[in-house]
């Protein structure tokens with residue numbers, strides 16, 4: 001007798017889409033059975049006509065908790081993740097107060113957020129110029145990677161110089177961790193921004209021109225070289241450009257352990273959206289051209305990416321449109337840069353990839369579950385449909401049409417560049433460890449059910 005049987009679905013793994021049944025016991029996948037073999041179970045879910053994906057893993061989300069709850073918190077952010085089909089969220093260490101930069105703060109953060117999580121979660125550890133001695137402690141606590149910047153960030157989270165990145169990656173290499181970077185070259189962006197302001201180019205084209213692909217390319221290539229020199233595993237965050245993806249692919253082909261993620265917005269939205277609609281579409285790196293969006297998909301298809309992340313970066317309405325800390329936003333450079341997408345990424349990726357571009361669902365399972373779990377050291381428990389793995393599943397109705405409305409969003413701030421988007425193919429059931437936590441876009445799970453997942457290796 002099993003607890004749950006998910007039957008008649010088209011089971012999607014990285015290798016194949018096969019009709020079959022999944023038997024679940026004690027929160028784990030007990031057996032993957034051929035179609036027609038239907039053992040008894042307490043609960044039976046009929047997934048006929050639907051795809052059954054491994055639960056998606058969001059490799060990059062800012063849940064902003066503790067400390068910045070006016071932007072987002074665990075309760076709202078993880079509820080949104082559940083509704084959208086992300087069963088595990090890898091949460092960023094910054095836009096936290098304090099930022100997650102040592103082992104003691106790791107425990108404090110778990111204490112602060114655990115009772116509010118609807119989905120399972122992992123932590124990125126902080127990597128800033130003054131916490132190199134704390135990295136091993138964070139790693140031992142279970143951090144899955146370390147996040148740093150080669151570009152401007154908020155005053156409470158400093159970026160690394162290339163020299164500092166070199167030392168940090170030598171240190172992280174010693175204990176086998178992975179260093180992740182926001183790759184946009186600081187000096188180039190800062191100079192370009194000043195140049196635009198000097199030339200009076202305070203419009204959205206000015207913003208786009210201040211963050212060229214070149215800035216992303218230079219930072220990425222440098223980090224790849226530092227990774228090669230140190231032997232440290234590296235992760236390139238939120239790649240927006242197919243030319244940058246090509247450099248990463250070449251390093252992978254040379255045998256270096258360099259992983260990367262892109263985001264649903266880089267696979268669906270364009271620079272035109274920024275020009276036409278402004279602040280809601282501001283993010284960093286910025287959105288690129290339609291031609292680049294189309295080419296970026298080929299790097300999802302060939303497996304270059306270990307993650308289609310949300311880079312969920314919420315803010316209040318005022319931070320996007322009106323003012324920050326009492327100062328009026330006077331130009332495009334001052335509006336908050338970040339797109340809220342944790343609830344809609346999976347459906348957007350499915351629609352753009354599997355419906356519009358006719359890409360095999362296996363590609364998505366690989367990019368959103370299998371490879372992320374491997375890159376972040378939680379494969380074996382998360383990321384696949386195999387006996388022994390947590391029963392984290394997303395059941396997708398490929399025929400179900402959707403339109404994203406702000407009412408449907410679970411975010412603290414119900415604003416998103418994705419509001420108004422329409423598509424087909426919707427995650428109708430999200431299951432975590434054998435329990436249904438969301439149905440038809442509505443959260444049915446319990447707050448606090450989500451658990452901390454520490455790195456396994």
Ligand SMILES: [Zn+2]
Nearest residue numbers: 060062311313
């Ligand atoms: Zn981010």
